[in-house]
Amino acid sequence: MEENKVKENALKLIEKLDNKDFGFYFFTLDTKGNPTGGVAHIYQQVKLLIEYGYNAYILHEDVDYHGVSDWLGKEYAELPHVAIKAQNHEISNHDFIIIPEVFANVMEQWKNIPAKKIVLSQSYDYILELLNIGASWGLYGINDVITTTQNQADYIKTLFPNINTYIIPVSIPDYFKCSDKPKKPIISIVSRDQKEAVKIVKSFYLQYPMYKWITFKELRGIPKKEFAKALGESCLTIWVDEIAGFGTAPIESIECDTPVIGVIPKMIPEWMEDKNEEGSVILKNNGVWTNNTLNIPELIGQYLKVWFEDSVPETLLKSIENSKGKYTEDIQRIKLKEVFDTLVLKRKDEINTLIKNIDNK
Numbered sequence: 001m002e003e004n005k006v007k008e009n010a011l012k013l014i015e016k017l018d019n020k021d022f023g024f025y026f027f028t029l030d031t032k033g034n035p036t037g038g039v040a041h042i043y044q045q046v047k048l049l050i051e052y053g054y055n056a057y058i059l060h061e062d063v064d065y066h067g068v069s070d071w072l073g074k075e076y077a078e079l080p081h082v083a084i085k086a087q088n089h090e091i092s093n094h095d096f097i098i099i100p101e102v103f104a105n106v107m108e109q110w111k112n113i114p115a116k117k118i119v120l121s122q123s124y125d126y127i128l129e130l131l132n133i134g135a136s137w138g139l140y141g142i143n144d145v146i147t148t149t150q151n152q153a154d155y156i157k158t159l160f161p162n163i164n165t166y167i168i169p170v171s172i173p174d175y176f177k178c179s180d181k182p183k184k185p186i187i188s189i190v191s192r193d194q195k196e197a198v199k200i201v202k203s204f205y206l207q208y209p210m211y212k213w214i215t216f217k218e219l220r221g222i223p224k225k226e227f228a229k230a231l232g233e234s235c236l237t238i239w240v241d242e243i244a245g246f247g248t249a250p251i252e253s254i255e256c257d258t259p260v261i262g263v264i265p266k267m268i269p270e271w272m273e274d275k276n277e278e279g280s281v282i283l284k285n286n287g288v289w290t291n292n293t294l295n296i297p298e299l300i301g302q303y304l305k306v307w308f309e310d311s312v313p314e315t316l317l318k319s320i321e322n323s324k325g326k327y328t329e330d331i332q333r334i335k336l337k338e339v340f341d342t343l344v345l346k347r348k349d350e351i352n353t354l355i356k357n358i359d360n361k
Contacts, residue, residue, distance in 0.1 A: 181233070
């Protein structure tokens with residue numbers, strides 16, 4: 001009798017999945033209005049899933065969630081939101097919860113929730129931050145992870161060999177483009193650590209006092225379109241983010257035809273790496289890359305010299321051009337549909353296997 005009830009519920013679940021009568025709930029941190037690439041990526045996925053006819057939601061903890069209207073705009077701010085503390089929206093076993101990798105504590109708290117849980121890993125460096133020693137995602141009933149690059153997927157496999165990995169790339173909006181006016185003597189600076197950015201600027205002015213009229217513009221915390229406009233006007237972008245999993249800012253700068261000087265991250269981004277004839281990883285020359293932050297002021301001085309002389313190396317300019325157009329919204333849209341359709345089919349297969357086991361008893 002009990003097995004008949006389980007089978008009946010399983011068949012109802014299959015029907016809901018077939019009719020898209022379920023939700024994808026993306027657990028999202030309240031950044032209090034501060035722009036972050038990771039949150040923007042989540043909102044973009046929710047927007048695209050809704051376009052494909054799925055029910056998708058931003059899931060957050062508090063009722064007074066600040067939202068993203070200040071920096072992503074009305075289109076994203078008006079996407080469906082669900083507040084956990086409001087307790088007016090039930091998540092059921094036919095739903096999917098997508099949890100960022102850093103929230104291992106949330107995974108543990110929700111391990112008994114019947115919904116299908118999936119990890120969203122955008123920053124490999126956060127995976128172990130709140131994960132207990134000896135624990136794994138599998139202990140919380142999670143065996144699927146979505147990430148942004150193959151390099152990150154490979155690293156995740158070294159930690160959790162039995163996890164299923166799926167890749168949805170980051171996309172760069174088409175408003176990241178070169179200004180229709182000549183570049184200005186402005187250097188944009190994007191750094192995870194604001195103190196590091198200040199040190200670079202101070203050091204540069206001390207080493208190159210003749211360039212004190214050059215303006216540095218730190219792009220921390222400004223709206224996305226304003227960020228794009230600043231990159232398009234600048235003659236150079238400085239990027240320091242050694243734990244970047246993807247590194248959106250340099251690609252955004254490249255789309256704006258603005259060269260980048262940056263520190264090579266611990267995990268080399270796919271857009272920065274190439275392979276030589278022996279199969280070894282080498283760096284592309286689509287930017288000026290260094291292992292040492294202390295080198296950056298000197299590299300800025302060298303670049304400004306050739307820029308003012310209108311003699312920026314053709315190899316750099318050509319490589320920048322060849323790196324453009326790799327992360328469009330169209331490419332992301334196609335891959336996202338493929339991944340989430342697959343996750344739904346996989347969920348149906350799990351339920352059909354349960355039904356088959358009942359029938360074979």
